[in-house]
Amino acid sequence: MLIKMQIIIGALSIILLFITFELIRKKRLREEYALLWLFTGIVVLVFSLWPYFLLSQFFARITGIFYLSAVVLIAFFFLLLIVFHFSVVISKLTGQNKELAQRHALLELEFRELKSFYNHSQSPSGQNA
Numbered sequence: 001m002l003i004k005m006q007i008i009i010g011a012l013s014i015i016l017l018f019i020t021f022e023l024i025r026k027k028r029l030r031e032e033y034a035l036l037w038l039f040t041g042i043v044v045l046v047f048s049l050w051p052y053f054l055l056s057q058f059f060a061r062i063t064g065i066f067y068l069s070a071v072v073l074i075a076f077f078f079l080l081l082i083v084f085h086f087s088v089v090i091s092k093l094t095g096q097n098k099e100l101a102q103r104h105a106l107l108e109l110e111f112r113e114l115k116s117f118y119n120h121s122q123s124p125s126g127q128n129a
Contacts, residue, residue: 002051010048017041033089036082 020037023029029037 006048006051010045013041013045013048017045033086036085040078040082 017038020029020034020041024031024034
């Protein structure tokens with residue numbers, strides 16, 4: 001059963017990497033955000049290829065964590081950090097979008113006032129000839 005799970009997880013990580021590269025190529029995903037997804041895809045692929053070595057030996061020696069549930073908890077916190085990062089980015093973009101819309105409305109108002117003033121000064125009754 002574990003080998004089937006490794007194959008599924010490995011295939012999903014390869015699909016994630018492929019989709020990320022395609023989105024970068026089509027300019028639908030910026031490079032600064034793609035790095036996070038590429039890193040995630042590579043880490044998941046490596047974990048799917050060598051799960052026993054990385055989880056039971058390397059990871060356990062570095063962190064002192066020997067239980068798989070603790071690894072799942074760490075993965076959950078990593079995903080939580082990704083969501084938090086994107087929430088911060090979306091909040092910043094929302095503020096910038098609001099400010100841009102307000103500036104656009106002010107410029108449009110000024111343009112209409114100048115256009116009205118120009119049309120009023122060019123009318124036959126107001127010509128300076």
